[in-house]
Amino acid sequence: MDFITAQNLVFRYIDEDDQQENIANTRNVLDDVSFTVEKGEFVALLGHNGCGKSTVAKHLNAMLLPSGGKLYVDSIDTTDESEDFAIRRKVGLVLQNPDNQLVASVVEEDVAFGPENLGVEPKEIRRRVDSALRAVDMYDYRNQPPHKLSGGQKQRVAIAGIIAMEPDCIVLDEPTAMLDPKGREEVMSTIKRLNKERGITIVLITHYMDEAVDADRVIVMDEGKVLTSGTPQEVFSQVELLKRHRLDVPQVTELCYKLKARGVNIDTLSLHSDECIKKLLEVLL
Amino acid sequence: MSAIKVENLCCTYSPKTPFERHAVKNVSFEIKKGDFVGLIGHTGSGKSTLVQMLNGLIKPTSGDVYIDDVNLWENPKEIREFRFKVGLVFQYPEYQLFEETVYKDIAFGPSNMGLSEEEIRERVFRAAKFVGLDYKLLNKSPFDLSGGEKRRAAIAGVIAMDPQVLILDEPTAGLDPVGRNVLLSQISQYQKSRNNTVILVSHSMEDVARVTNKVMVMNKGELKMFDDTKKVFSNARELTQMGLRVPQITKVVESLRSRGVNLPDDILTVDRAVYEITELLKKEGKL
Numbered sequence: 193m194d195f196i197t198a199q200n201l202v203f204r205y206i207d208e209d210d211q212q213e214n215i216a217n218t219r220n221v222l223d224d225v226s227f228t229v230e231k232g233e234f235v236a237l238l239g240h241n242g243c244g245k246s247t248v249a250k251h252l253n254a255m256l257l258p259s260g261g262k263l264y265v266d267s268i269d270t271t272d273e274s275e276d277f278a279i280r281r282k283v284g285l286v287l288q289n290p291d292n293q294l295v296a297s298v299v300e301e302d303v304a305f306g307p308e309n310l311g312v313e314p315k316e317i318r319r320r321v322d323s324a325l326r327a328v329d330m331y332d333y334r335n336q337p338p339h340k341l342s343g344g345q346k347q348r349v350a351i352a353g354i355i356a357m358e359p360d361c362i363v364l365d366e367p368t369a370m371l372d373p374k375g376r377e378e379v380m381s382t383i384k385r386l387n388k389e390r391g392i393t394i395v396l397i398t399h400y401m402d403e404a405v406d407a408d409r410v411i412v413m414d415e416g417k418v419l420t421s422g423t424p425q426e427v428f429s430q431v432e433l434l435k436r437h438r439l440d441v442p443q444v445t446e447l448c449y450k451l452k453a454r455g456v457n458i459d460t461l462s463l464h465s466d467e468c469i470k471k472l473l474e475v476l477l
Numbered sequence: 478m479s480a481i482k483v484e485n486l487c488c489t490y491s492p493k494t495p496f497e498r499h500a501v502k503n504v505s506f507e508i509k510k511g512d513f514v515g516l517i518g519h520t521g522s523g524k525s526t527l528v529q530m531l532n533g534l535i536k537p538t539s540g541d542v543y544i545d546d547v548n549l550w551e552n553p554k555e556i557r558e559f560r561f562k563v564g565l566v567f568q569y570p571e572y573q574l575f576e577e578t579v580y581k582d583i584a585f586g587p588s589n590m591g592l593s594e595e596e597i598r599e600r601v602f603r604a605a606k607f608v609g610l611d612y613k614l615l616n617k618s619p620f621d622l623s624g625g626e627k628r629r630a631a632i633a634g635v636i637a638m639d640p641q642v643l644i645l646d647e648p649t650a651g652l653d654p655v656g657r658n659v660l661l662s663q664i665s666q667y668q669k670s671r672n673n674t675v676i677l678v679s680h681s682m683e684d685v686a687r688v689t690n691k692v693m694v695m696n697k698g699e700l701k702m703f704d705d706t707k708k709v710f711s712n713a714r715e716l717t718q719m720g721l722r723v724p725q726i727t728k729v730v731e732s733l734r735s736r737g738v739n740l741p742d743d744i745l746t747v748d749r750a751v752y753e754i755t756e757l758l759k760k761e762g763k764l
Binding site for chain 1: 656680732738750755
């Protein structure tokens with residue numbers, strides 16, 4: 193079943209001072225974007241800076257509303273203002289900088305912030321906070337002040353704060369851009385686990401191609417439109433197309449691609465190291 | 478001649494309080510003029526504290542910093558001079574743009590150095606060229622630029638001071654792959670053409686492997702490694718223990734080598750791997 197449905201989505205920023213004159217000149221940030229995300233799916237959204245990815249993300253929990261077309265979240269039209277809170281309960285948003293997303297001075301209070309605002313019973317809040325912190329493997333840090341944590345730990349606390357609201361879907365906008373390699377791995381394995389074990393629908397926006405290879409599906413955006421979509425294998429096999437649109441492929445995929453171009457006997461382009469190593473051993477030994 | 482020399486450098490935050498924290502512990506090193514140094518380490522390893530001590534923004538708790546063999550804190554009143562000699566580009570520098578036009582923003586640093594209008598103008602254009610910023614953008618408001626352009630404008634503002642040492646803290650964070658590659662190539666070209674010293678602080682092992690010739694590894698406030706880039710990335714296990722990694726391509730080559738494939742042990746880029754593998758296949762008559 194589709195959890196998110198975008199139908200011919202159009203979005204443009206309107207200058208409030210001279211709405212009338214400028215409307216014709218404003219570029220559409222989103223220009224006829226259609227896609228669906230199924231319940232429980234893990235979708236990676238790629239595209240160069242300014243292609244409209246983050247604008248899509250902000251539509252998914254009704255922070256922005258379409259200028260044209262429709263966006264449905266769990267069959268609710270996001271333009272229905274009376275449903276704003278219902279939508280935001282269903283879709284949680286995690287942003288790039290963990291320091292901008294933590295509000296309390298103790299980890300567990302920070303995680304409790306969301307459910308408190310939803311008016312959840314104190315006993316239930318306790319249960320959700322513990323469960324959310326365990327889900328991101330940060331339970332042992334529940335009494336620590338957030339500023340003492342590493343970047344990856346802070347970002348996992350931010351994710352726990354979203355999980356405590358028990359959303360169906362988490363949208364993450366470049367959650368690892370500011371993290372060190374270990375922090376990136378921690379956050380990525382947390383995201384994958386939440387998807388597999390709790391069935392939470394994941395939409396991951398990233399500039400790191402190696403984070404997209406484990407997604408169920410990859411959507412590539414360019415100039416406010418959907419350029420291509422498919423399984424990671426289908427999308428990352430289109431090396432020229434991606435490079436033309438300011439994107440890249442994982443290093444191992446590029447290695448396979450370049451070797452193949454030089455006549456080395458490689459049939460499919462690997463996305464993971466293990467696969468690539470196996471294939472190269474066949475050729476080399 | 479050393480561009481930067483650091484001896485027994487320590488920095489302790491909130492000393493003699495319950496919040497005392499040793500951010501940098503007894504660090505010593507020497508960087509030669511013209512070196513392109515990568516600085517890597519986990520979050521909180523002391524990288525940012527270290528680089529801020531290199532241009533006097535943070536005063537060391539103990540130890541000495543020498544720029545061009547002159548002690549930074551010998552004459553504290555002259556410390557401002559070192560801020561022009563050692564240019565520091567902070568993380569997300571685009572948030573620091575503030576002038577009416579891009580030109581004025583880039584000119585801000587040189588103007589404070591007391592240069593003539595003509596010299597300032599020349600420097601602004603030269604800096605814009607280095608970072609690949611279109612001259613047409615110079616008369617625009619910095620706030621009308623795209624994210625990538627803003628980043629370039631901010632970096633140009635530091636380059637315009639013509640520092641002998643340029644330090645960049647995560648200059649490519651949040652940029653798309655092509656933006657990342659282009660910016661790195663430009664920094665690399667700048668470094669080669671001016672033969673200046675550049676220090677690149679980064680969490681991207683791939684970026685560091687591509688452009689630097691030396692790498693410093695910080696771990697929990699200590700300098701753990703300082704060596705040629707190739708040598709540092711041949712210590713995969715130690716790096717992993719410190720929360721770091723080696724580039725994916727280096728890992729793949731290492732794995733092939735351990736299974737008996739005869740490849741060199743210092744491959745850091747995809748292009749080099751492609752070259753070495755095809756050469757090997759040719760030699761064995763398989764290609």
